[in-house]
Amino acid sequence: MSCCPAPNLTDDVKEYYGKTLQTTGDLQTSMCTTPAQKMAKHVREALKLVHDEVTSKYYGCGIVVPECLEGMKLLDLGSGSGRDCFALAKLVGPDGFVTGVDMTDEQLAVANKHVEYHQKVFGFSKPNVKFVKGYIEKLGDAGIADESVDIIISNCVINLVKDKEAVLKEAYRVLKYGGELYFSDVYSDCILSEEVRSHKVLWGECVSGALQWKQLYDIAKSVGFETPRTLTVHPVEVHKPELKKVTGDAKFASVLYRLFKLKPGFENEASQVIYNGSVTGFPDKLEFDRDYTFENGKAVTVDSVTSAILKQSRFADDFMMKKAPCCAKTTLVGEVDPFQILEESGEKVDMRSQACCTGTKCC
Numbered sequence: 001m002s003c004c005p006a007p008n009l010t011d012d013v014k015e016y017y018g019k020t021l022q023t024t025g026d027l028q029t030s031m032c033t034t035p036a037q038k039m040a041k042h043v044r045e046a047l048k049l050v051h052d053e054v055t056s057k058y059y060g061c062g063i064v065v066p067e068c069l070e071g072m073k074l075l076d077l078g079s080g081s082g083r084d085c086f087a088l089a090k091l092v093g094p095d096g097f098v099t100g101v102d103m104t105d106e107q108l109a110v111a112n113k114h115v116e117y118h119q120k121v122f123g124f125s126k127p128n129v130k131f132v133k134g135y136i137e138k139l140g141d142a143g144i145a146d147e148s149v150d151i152i153i154s155n156c157v158i159n160l161v162k163d164k165e166a167v168l169k170e171a172y173r174v175l176k177y178g179g180e181l182y183f184s185d186v187y188s189d190c191i192l193s194e195e196v197r198s199h200k201v202l203w204g205e206c207v208s209g210a211l212q213w214k215q216l217y218d219i220a221k222s223v224g225f226e227t228p229r230t231l232t233v234h235p236v237e238v239h240k241p242e243l244k245k246v247t248g249d250a251k252f253a254s255v256l257y258r259l260f261k262l263k264p265g266f267e268n269e270a271s272q273v274i275y276n277g278s279v280t281g282f283p284d285k286l287e288f289d290r291d292y293t294f295e296n297g298k299a300v301t302v303d304s305v306t307s308a309i310l311k312q313s314r315f316a317d318d319f320m321m322k323k324a325p326c327c328a329k330t331t332l333v334g335e336v337d338p339f340q341i342l343e344e345s346g347e348k349v350d351m352r353s354q355a356c357c358t359g360t361k362c363c
């Protein structure tokens with residue numbers, strides 16, 4: 001990064017999420033944009049069960065609910081008041097477990113207050129979610145062991161941390177092989193100016209700390225993850241004129257990515273795969289990323305990395321796989337410019353027209 005954030009960055013962020021913001025409606029950008037139409041029914045139902053106080057302090061920027069969750073061990077980086085953790089606790093079921101890590105006492109207090117409530121609502125004999133105080137760039141200090149987690153999620157948090165590489169390194173360390181980091185975050189179309197990066201409110205609103213989207217690919221590669229896969233892209237608008245003056249022409253988008261950790265040395269071979277419709281909530285088709293959608297019963301030729309992902313991950317039992325015909329041509333999934341996607345899809349930059357946010361009031 002070429003510029004430096006404000007010196008007391010961590011304390012400022014704690015103050016912003018612990019004291020300045022009281023509810024989602026206090027946000028000053030359209031960061032909290034969770035388009036309801038994209039959610040599968042079982043996910044909507046799980047979210048409906050989350051306690052109102054928890055939901056009122058939701059500050060995320062995407063739907064971080066991966067598929068195929070039953071019995072999984074999940075970790076949420078920057079779990080806040082726990083909305084995603086509680087919904088996911090329902091979806092992993094009584095044999096799964098969700099751990100949320102956050103550094104802000106006030107947010108942790110709200111989350112901890114409602115652990116028993118959700119256990120009862122879900123009808124589980126014991127809680128399957130816990131919240132730990134800690135820093136996501138130092139997960140070891142929070143007691144998270146090497147290769148102990150199946151899936152990591154994170155919703156609008158990594159941009160708040162100065163050392164993004166440290167966060168991704170820690171995520172890689174604690175994930176099992178075949179596991180994934182499935183996360184939503186804010187990205188920019190350019191390297192941001194010093195003025196933007198040192199702005200306290202814009203930093204707290206997840207704008208100033210946004211990586212230029214290409215930087216994510218470089219960091220992911222250096223840490224050992226496979227190429228990030230893009231799932232969804234939504235524009236983020238800075239509404240207030242005084243903040244817009246600071247950000248100028250820079251564009252922002254929240255992007256949902258999935259990054260897999262694979263055992264090295266997998267076969268460099270394309271495969272033909274057939275989805276068997278067994279993933280909960282997706283009997284007809286599984287939209288894996290922007291490049292691959294798997295329809296039930298239909299053969300799809302996938303590149304060597306996607307083939308290794310399906311073989312090594314929790315999706316292995318959901319596919320029948322065989323060697324691709326030798327004439328089959330595939331291209332490895334590469335970098336995707338989220339801003340080009342927005343331009344091509346003709347989406348307006350103002351999220352109010354298509355999401356559940358109205359002005360600064362969010363869902």
Ligand SMILES: C[S@@+](CC[C@H](N)C(=O)[O-])C[C@H]1O[C@@H](n2cnc3c(N)ncnc32)[C@H](O)[C@@H]1O
Nearest residue numbers: 017058059060078079080102103104135136155
């Ligand atoms: C934008 S909020 C998102 C919270 C939650 N994921 C949600 O969707 O509601 C950011 C959260 O990240 C936490 N956070 C920021 N930097 C952190 C760090 N370095 N370590 C742990 N938590 C952090 C903040 O305390 C805050 O609760």
